Amino acid sequence: MGKVITQLSMSLDGFVASPTDGVEHLFDWYSNGPVRVETPGTGGPAAFLVSEASADHVREMIDGTAALVVGRRLFDHTGGWGGGHPLDAPVFVVTHSVPEGWPREDAPFTFVTDGVESAIAQASAVAGDKAVGVAGPNIAQQAINAGLVDEIRVDLVPVLLGEGIRFFDNLTGAPVKLDNPRIIEGDRVTHLYYRVVR
Amino acid sequence: MGKVITQLSMSLDGFVASPTDGVEHLFDWYSNGPVRVETPGTGGPAAFLVSEASADHVREMIDGTAALVVGRRLFDHTGGWGGGHPLDAPVFVVTHSVPEGWPREDAPFTFVTDGVESAIAQASAVAGDKAVGVAGPNIAQQAINAGLVDEIRVDLVPVLLGEGIRFFDNLTGAPVKLDNPRIIEGDRVTHLYYRVVR
Numbered sequence: 460m461g462k463v464i465t466q467l468s469m470s471l472d473g474f475v476a477s478p479t480d481g482v483e484h485l486f487d488w489y490s491n492g493p494v495r496v497e498t499p500g501t502g503g504p505a506a507f508l509v510s511e512a513s514a515d516h517v518r519e520m521i522d523g524t525a526a527l528v529v530g531r532r533l534f535d536h537t538g539g540w541g542g543g544h545p546l547d548a549p550v551f552v553v554t555h556s557v558p559e560g561w562p563r564e565d566a567p568f569t570f571v572t573d574g575v576e577s578a579i580a581q582a583s584a585v586a587g588d589k590a591v592g593v594a595g596p597n598i599a600q601q602a603i604n605a606g607l608v609d610e611i612r613v614d615l616v617p618v619l620l621g622e623g624i625r626f627f628d629n630l631t632g633a634p635v636k637l638d639n640p641r642i643i644e645g646d647r648v649t650h651l652y653y654r655v656v657r
Numbered sequence: 658m659g660k661v662i663t664q665l666s667m668s669l670d671g672f673v674a675s676p677t678d679g680v681e682h683l684f685d686w687y688s689n690g691p692v693r694v695e696t697p698g699t700g701g702p703a704a705f706l707v708s709e710a711s712a713d714h715v716r717e718m719i720d721g722t723a724a725l726v727v728g729r730r731l732f733d734h735t736g737g738w739g740g741g742h743p744l745d746a747p748v749f750v751v752t753h754s755v756p757e758g759w760p761r762e763d764a765p766f767t768f769v770t771d772g773v774e775s776a777i778a779q780a781s782a783v784a785g786d787k788a789v790g791v792a793g794p795n796i797a798q799q800a801i802n803a804g805l806v807d808e809i810r811v812d813l814v815p816v817l818l819g820e821g822i823r824f825f826d827n828l829t830g831a832p833v834k835l836d837n838p839r840i841i842e843g844d845r846v847t848h849l850y851y852r853v854v855r
Contacts, residue, residue, distance in 0.1 A: 471809075471811065471825070471835065471851065472671060472823075472824070472825035472828070472831075473670060473671040473823075473825075483832075484832060484834075603817075611669075613669065615849075617834070617835035617836060617837060617838060617851055618832050618833065618834055618835060619801075619825055619828055619831050619832060619833040619835070620831055620832050621825075621828035621829075621830075621831025621832065621833075622831065625670075625671075626670070627669070627670035627671075627817055627819075630670070630817055630819035631819075632819075633817050633818055633819025633820065634681075634682060634816050634817060634818050634819065635816065635817040635819075636682075636815070636816055637669065637815035637816060637817070638815060639815060639842075639844060639845065639847075640815060640847060642840060642842060642847065644837075644840060646837060647837065649837075649838060649840065649849070651813075651847070653669065653815055
């Protein structure tokens with residue numbers, strides 16, 4: 460079975476977005492380099508422009524992820540990525556109720572109303588040997604608390620934001636031990652891959 | 658003039674101590690390696706036992722730091738390091754009032770009652786071309802907010818603590834931009850040196 464991975468861009472002081480969901484500074488590394496990496500999906504940007512080091516990181520994310528589990532907040536915030544997703548993978552949305560107008564036949568979105576564990580199980584069945592990606596922070600926290608996350612990838616951005624939405628909040632099972640990270644040095648970002656120790 | 662550096666061991670979720678000032682997990686890297694690095698001072702441990710990579714990092718800290726600025730809380734918590742300090746450098750304690758029994762002729766502690774800016778100025782005068790170290794988190798935050806910190810060094814520990822005392826809290830001047838870090842890969846720690854962009 461593939462790994463369950465949660466990955467977000469985070470400031471050095473732990474924030475993945477401003478209090479109003481802004482990503483100023485945090486996403487700079489997605490567009491500050493010479494290497495063009497096309498995204499396979501229709502939702503979101505057609506390509507990223509990143510450093511050579513980050514290109515490998517992004518390609519691994521694109522090629523290695525076969526299904527996504529996201530929270531309802533992220534789904535709403537992105538407007539359901541216009542019915543697609545940058546990674547062109549089936550998306551399982553954890554929600555209390557199915558939003559109006561969904562599901563749609565032309566969009567690979569499944570709405571899961573019985574919790575994150577069920578969503579990850581369904582996503583894993585689809586993903587096979589490839590990874591399941593989990594986002595955003597609230598759903599990632601639920602998955603970490605349920606012991607379902609195999610790897611945490613932090614795109615650590617050299618800025619202190621002072622306030623905002625944290626990647627790691629409301630952890631109920633701490634301390635959570637992690638292995639030494641694999642480190643990839645980008646430009647305006649340090650990619651850190653931490654395996655969760657069980 | 659030397660740099661003003663603040664450096665602390667921090668969990669991936671941003672904590673430098675437990676709610677009760679515990680440092681479980683956070684200081685493991687100071688005693689998990691084969692390389693013995695003697696500390697020059699009388700306060701604290703006589704030596705650290707660290708990995709080869711961390712040894713260079715610790716030696717740079719010891720050799721490069723010529724004066725320290727600390728908060729009253731850290732001074733009280735360590736009991737004034739028994740009158741010495743592991744780095745054997747003069748210590749400037751920022752405090753509202755001079756503690757009873759201090760200053761002492763046999764201990765290089767100066768009590769500064771007119772704020773962190775004054776303490777850093779006094780420490781810089783002593784340090785010459787070498788660095789001034791600033792600790793713990795509260796006094797570091799005050800120094801960052803006052804624009805007095807040149808470099809932030811994070812000893813990033815692969816653990817999620819869930820709660821505790823944060824390195825970066827109460828920042829009033831955010832966003833604070835940092836340069837790409839210098840990275841040193843230790844064992845159970847990643848040393849990250851960030852220069853503050855002015």
